[in-house]
Amino acid sequence: MPRLSTSPSLVLLVSAYLRFATGTPSLTDDSQCGCYLTNGTITGYFTEHKFFDFRSLDQYQGVPAPITDIDASANASVTSDYFNSAEWNSSWSLQAWNTSGGARGDATVLRVNSPNNVYIEKNTDPSPASKTYLTLRTERLPDFQTAAEVESRSKTYHFLSVRMLARTVGSAGAVTAMFTYSGGQGADVQEADLEVITGDPQGLVHYTNQPSVTSGGDVIPDATQNATLPDGLGWSDWAVHRFDWTPTQSTWYVDGVRTGNISFQVPRDPAQVILNSWSDGGQWTGNMSLHDAAYLQIQWLEMVYNSTGAEPAQRRSLLSGRAEGCKAVCSVDETSKTGTPVMLWTSGAGRACVRGSGMAGWITVGLVLGMAYMSVG
Structure with a gap:
């Protein structure tokens, strides 16, 4: 033998x-x-990949002055031709709505989203790691809070892993966020949030599978986590923030370290991806002082994802999390x-x-x- x-x-x-x-x-x-x-706590297979690089856009950089008129702010033009490009417009939409028709219950200030608050900015850090970055600004003005929101044009993302090299800087009284969203209001909403509150200690961030309160206003403990950033990081430091949405769990990471996971009421239905920087003077955001501002700054953003959109059936089969075919x-x-x-x-x-x-x-x-x-x- x-x-x-x-x-x-x-x-x-x-x-x-x-x-x-x-x-x-x-x-x-x-x-x-x-x-x-x-990789990660729960590995997953995804069919598509997108990468948005804001690190070398010198030709588009420039910081616009805030627009102090409510109507003019909402109707503002884009801040550079980058936001007219096919690369941007094929995936993202700049928002111009305000909260006059339905503010949060404890809001004390009108929130007005403006395209004027989304721009490419020169990186002036000592020994900068990029030439430029994308900025979303919110500022307290005499009559309102000017804010920024960017929404994905697609509402068909169905499980994904999204990452961004980002930081939040500026004054207390604002929230910056990256989240998925679908549904309506209250109990109908399906949302998974990463939020930074600029009045919080530097090492604290918030993760939530919405809704996080009952119709009676009671907090739902299983829906939310307060997390500490790893390795002594603060939210004003550049770090890779990552969110994985899988069928059974929402999981968050910072620089590859798992910082939170929630299995309660994981979003089920196809969703948008949204970035914003805002305040309304309410209890959650805090009240920003007049002419103070806060900023979400992003060097790059990357997604791998599945979609319920017009894709071949064999590729949509990966929504199950298996790499069949x-x-x-x-x-x-x-x-x-x-x-x-x-x-x-x-x-x-x-x-x-x-x-x-x-x-x-x-x-x-x-x-x-x-x-x-x-x-x-």
Whole structure:
């Protein structure tokens, strides 16, 4: 009966194969990816990838003065041609609504969203990590609170992992947020929030699966968590904030460290992605002093996601969290270049699923077994 040899040739063969199969993934592009596998507490497969890079937009940078008239603020033009570009307008919409028709119950100040408060700003940090970034501004003016909100044009995101390199700076009395939203008001809303309250201590952020209060005004403890940022970070420090929405859990991370997870009333239905910076003088935001301001600043934003939109049926099947029919699995977590995916593995008839891409990425099962067979004695 043949037995496996302990010859140096077999040892070298197996060692080389294992190194190859677990080696550093190769950079690729989205056209080569069938799906995207995320790491984290709950891994997930997603069909689509988007990356928005605000770090080198010098030609669009400029900080506009606040507009102090309510109507003029709401009707303001975009602050640069970047917000007229196909890259921006294919995915995002600048908001211009106000709360005159339905303010929060304890609001003391009219909130007016304005396109004038969303702009590309030059990075003047010492030793800056980017040339520019996207800014969402809110400021207390004599007659109202001017604010900023950016909403995704798509309302069909159905499970996702969204990340942004961001910080919040400025005065107390405001909230900055990244969240998913669907539904209506009150108990009908489905929402998963990351919120920074600028009156809070620097290390504190808030995570919520809305609604977080009952119709009678009682807090729902299982719906919300107050989290401490890792490694002594404050919300005014640049950090990668990540939110994973999976069928059973909402999970948040900061710089790769899990900081919160909520399994209670996880959003079920397709949703938008929303960013904002705002105040209404109520108990949640606090009351901002006249002419004070706060800012959400973002260097880049990235999403891998599933959608209920017009996509092939086999790609929508990944809404279940399984990679059925996905023959090329990529990652945005293991990449060495932010925004560019890497190929984790590909599969094909008679071929092993291994890391790597291109001709060097294929090792057939038959070749490995054949070489091993020649080493038995």
